Amino acid sequence: MVIVVLFVLLLPVLIRDINRKYTDNWLHRQKDKVLKTVRSQGIEKYIQNDEGFGSYNTLLKEEYVSMDVDSADRKIDTIVNERRLVEGDTIQYRILSHNFKVGKKNYLLEIGKSIDTINETTTPLQNIAFEILLGMVLLTILADQFYSTYVLRPLGRIIRTKLIGHKFPLKTPYRKVHTSTSDFAYLDISIHKMIQTIESTFQKEREFISNASHELMTPISIMQSKIENMFGREDISDEVKERLLEFQRILNRLKSITKTLLLISQIENEQFLKDDSVNLLELLQEVYDEISIRLQEKNIQCNIDVPADWELEQVNKFLLFNLIFNLVNNAIKYNKENGSIDIVGKLTNKQYVLEINDTGIGIDAEQLPHIFNRFKKFSKSLQQDSFGLGLPIVKSIAEFHRIKIEVSSDLNIGSSFKLIFPADSL
């Protein structure tokens, strides 16, 4: 675009320059013609008795040739714009002046072309050039259009289907993008190979977490049994038992982390079935029963306002229970004493939306994007007895059920977690 503008701006100057060069060339050619005549036919053809020769064509005096004896003894060979008086008219000419010697005499030859005539050709030339330019711009735009809609269509398709909106793990098999351009086919297959590499790395990571947590289960199980058996013995003092209890607490922590990691990896590996039908209100009631003791501890009011007829189809009840349990548990954990939790169901755009709003400490805006990351613990979270896997569980379960989560939060006022259920789970 910049180039086009620059070109349009420079066009008059360029055309003028080209025209002048052309004129100068023409003048030189005329000069050569005259000099040739002088050489072949003698100066007498033009000048007799030292009388100057002059010729101009037509009434308009567009061009003229003059030859005269030159008194000055200097070499002249110039082209300049000058005014000349011709038969009473003052006309601006572009004039070639050239002097030469014949015998002992110096002669001065002048060939002129009127500036008006030159300009007369400049303007149409400029116009033509401008039109050509315009045509070229249009042609370029058209070609671009053609290029991007037709020739580059496979590229767009590759970007759309293979890069944007690509989700891991890869569920659909590789589908070739139809193209006759080998470069695009190459790009397509290269992207596919890259994605396969990423995919297999992901897969390895998932397998590793799964295997590691599985492998840890047996040793944890042994330790837990040993502690339990020792704890049950009569001959062990209470002091030692208290130490055992600390040991058990640490083991519980290890157990919880391992179990949670295992659960997340099982969800990610799609080892859970989605064949339960769940009434949302009943599920919330179950969570409430499970969690009421925690509400009571902090004297938190929990209001549930969800229509009784909201049924969720093809879900995993165990997982959904854990999803909601963890969200409500967080709403309690990060709430203030005597605070409240509002669980509200709203039908928005034909989708079930469940909101869990609390009056808790809230989440920092800059921490908000990271709250679903594993093992992310925030300085603000007052609780020390959590390990930062509550929300990752929530996220995994939500993704497994294609539930969208939206979070908003005001520091020291509260947080709101919105679960948007997919339209087809109703």
Add this chain to the structure above:
Amino acid sequence: MNVLIVEDEKALTTEMELFLQANNFLCEICYNGATASEKIATNLYDFILIDLGLPDYEGLDLLKEAKKYNPEATCIILTARAAVDDRIKGLDLGADDYLSKPFSLLELQSRMQAITRRKFGLKHSVVALGDFNIDLTNRSISYKDLPVSGITKKEFDLVAYMLLHKNRTLTRSQLSEHIWGSVVNDDYDSNYIDAHIKNIRKKLNAYGTPDWLETVRGLGYRININS
């Protein structure tokens, strides 16, 4: 009662045997599937505990054999490989219950008892604690023929669990594993057991003093019965 433990982790079988023997079970142990298969085909057991992750044998095949030769036995699957598929297959093949590692030995005993109760429909069982009667069949508590009201499901579960493991101090984590075992969450040190016990005491105190429910300072809780 006879228990066959099929488990290749020696350290774990030692603890299981220790615990079950203390609770008057007779234990036999197999460290691999081949010997277990022989034993199952020749002996009769009341309980068969099968670890699915045996190095030499498909655990589910062993379960099939157990169902064939020991149809009366209660089969419980133990596994670290808590694949959901396996759980469903195991229960389909006739396993009575499923415990994923790591499990509490107390929980194992509780499950074994619950299955026995379910299978053989034990006679109406009511346990007397002072002036209180705990009805394990109807899951209710009464005081001198007066029903105690307001006891929640969770609260009753806690009392029943402590009653099953009577005269033994149960730690908070053992109790919370029993009543919150299926919940996977972020907390690893919940003290909500205290709140539950407080509630239970409050509700019982409206009728009489539950002096059988003891707080063992620094350790946990226990129900004392002098037999």
